[in-house]
Amino acid sequence: MITFDAVTKAFPGGTVAVDNLSIELPTGQITVFVGPSGCGKTTSLRMINRLIEPTSGTISIDGEDVTKQDAAVLRRKIGYVIQHAGLFPHRTVQDNIATVPLLNGVNKKQARENAVELLGRVGLDASMATRYPAQLSGGQQQRVGVARALAADPPVMLMDEPFSAVDPIVRDGLQKEFLRLQAEVGKTIAFVTHDIDEAIKLGDTVAVFREGGHLAQVGTPQELLDDPADDFVADFVGRDRGFRGLSFVTAEGLEVEPVQTYVDGVRGVRLLLDDAGRPRGWTVNGSDDVRAITGTFTKQDSLRLVTDLAISSPAGVAVRVDGDGVADGAATHASIADHLADARRESAG
Amino acid sequence: MIEYIQNNYSEILTDLGQHIWLALVPVVLGVIFALPVGYLAVRRGWLYQPIVNLGGVLYSIPSLALFLIMPAILGTGTLSPLNIVVSLAVYTFALLTRTVADALLSVQGQATQAAEAMGFRPFRQLLQVELPMALPVMLAGVRVATVANISLVSVGALIGVGGLGALFTRGLQLGFMEPIIVGIVLSVLLAAVCDIAIVLLQRRLTPWDRVATR
Structure with a gap:
């Protein structure tokens, strides 16, 4: 010392x-x-x-x-x-x-x-x-x-x-x-x-x-x-x-929506997966253009990364993957905000 | 010309030999005295200006005058080679003190700061960090001093001790060009050889310096 x-x-x-x-x-x-x-x-x-x-x-x-x-x-x-x-x-x-x-x-x-x-x-x-x-x-x-x-x-x-x-x-x-x-x-x-x-x-x-x-x-x-x-x-x-x-704050315990069905009806954005279930990109309004996925997160990653992904994806969600890279959830702005509020309550209490 | 050289072969060689040591011994002596004084000028900042001024004054004394007053200072005979050696050592010292001080100042920075922070004591830091780093600049000064000395030795011929300078006085007295030409050529060659030798020495001692400028 x-x-x-x-x-x-x-x-x-x-x-x-x-x-x-x-x-x-x-x-x-x-x-x-x-x-x-x-x-x-x-x-x-x-x-x-x-x-x-x-x-x-x-x-x-x-x-x-x-x-x-x-x-x-x-x-x-x-x-x-x-x-x-x-x-x-x-x-x-x-x-x-x-x-x-x-x-x-x-x-x-x-x-x-x-x-x-x-x-x-x-x-x-x-x-x-x-x-x-x-x-x-x-x-x-x-x-x-x-x-x-x-x-x-x-x-x-x-x-x-x-x-x-x-x-x-x-x-x-x-x-x-x-x-x-x-x-x-x-x-x-x-x-x-x-x-x-x-x-x-x-x-x-x-x-x-x-x-x-x-x-x-x-x-x-x-x-x-x-x-x-x-x-x-x-x-x-x-x-x-x-x-x-x-x-x-890590993404452990962050609420996610099921990913297989993820479609953003408002913006017409759809998540594309490959045969193994790994995220490939987004399509907008059914067009053939695939916009490459900007990134994914795991439970160990920080909420900073999750937020950044959610902001930069066309659908406004961040895609979570498991250890094999298979998509297993999508985090929305609302779920990120809830998770952050929980984390704040915990550290205060 | 060939005939002159053949007839005076041994005399020319003797003159050349004398020229070499009259020029180079003072370089060694000058370096030995300039190192501590130059270092002092750096360590005690207020001494820098007086020491540099002293060097300037010494260097401005005309060589012939210095050769002539040396016997009075040293108590030597007028024809003693010591007069030339000490005089040229004074010039070398005058020239190199400033070079040593400036070279040591130029290496102050990140590396010397790091050396101090790693636990070098001052003397070891001087020997192992500052002097090696200052070597390229100092050797450039030694080159100048060596070449200057080789040309100045000839002046000594006017007071009877002058290496190859003896060939000039002889040629003048006899109205004879050959010894003068031989003296000039050998003098220039000697300066060139010494200069190249110092450059080679520097390459050997500071391999890192060439890497840096490549």
Whole structure:
């Protein structure tokens, strides 16, 4: 656990970057610091590994005050990932990854072997080991950055906007793999981002910072969406927070209409199934044009997906499928609304 | 011409040999002194401007004047080769201090920040991260200094120690073109060979740099 106890950072000249911050980052979980630029989130992160020293207050990791430890030794126990990866251009991928083990005195051969193994864990081919960073794409460099931070198996990881500099599609892939990796390694992670969507997607806990280094709210992503503490948080989380909140409700127990007979008489829309009963598309007014199905959902999917499907289908319904891909129900706008109301009642009660 | 070379074969070689070490020993000395001073200019930011200014002043001293006042400073004889070596080392130092400082400044960024955050101590970070990254820029400076030294050595002939420069003074005194031509050709060749050697050394030491610009 990382504990901030009444931490303040004032820079010479009087700028207060972080003001009386107290927060706990639970062991084995991802805590996201999110907020607009200049809110002190990166300063807070960098005080954990003493790249910046606090003006007052204490930061401790598992009860030990970080400022009482040798900075270099402390840092080798804390993985660090930054925006553009910050790889060493003059070292090969494997030697970049082996950096901290080498600092710790592990012999070069073993450090390199471990590095190649780690490449696999972050989804890169072992043949990349002897390349230089300049030969990799941005996304690949960022993966190497994550592997480098993991190399000495530190209990704590600090990540400063690690996925901000890559394009949205690559970012999405990196985020998913990051969550998969975290499920395996269970590090205590402090993660800084200015992107509320990323915070909600990745955080077990999200700490929203506001200008002047104040903590506006700390909670689970759902708590922030359902119950923002004030106008600042509500505004920062965004106007579509209701829609985003649907991500946390699954389609389990959602009422559906029988699918075999589904015909929308008003719009003349009809669902087409193949011989096995899998949805193929829609026909409108008996025409031969088949409009391809935009997607289907299962009981495990989020209500956000269901709603999106219902909005985008010509019939205004989302098609549910079983494990074999066979259509077994159709969810209407009304049934989605009922299900959401039920879910709200449950979480309130 | 052929006849001149045949008759003065061993003398020309001696001049060439002297030229080589008079030019290259100062390069080594200059680098050795420029590295710590250039580093200091980066570590103590307020020293940067004074150090760069000092380099500029030193480099602006005419070479012949420096060769002539050296004996007074070093207590050496007027004909001592040490005068030339120390003078050229001063020029190399003056030229490279700024190059070293600027090269080290140019590599400050994501990678050095990451190095600090991963637990490098300052000296090891300098040796393993900053210097290797700064090497391409620093070696470009060494190329300039080496070629400049090779051309400056000849001036030493005016005070009696000048490697291939001796061929120029001899040719002038005797009203004889051959030694002058031989001296110019060898001097240019030497500069070219040294330049190529440093480029090859750089390719060997910084394979990553070629990859980056490909």
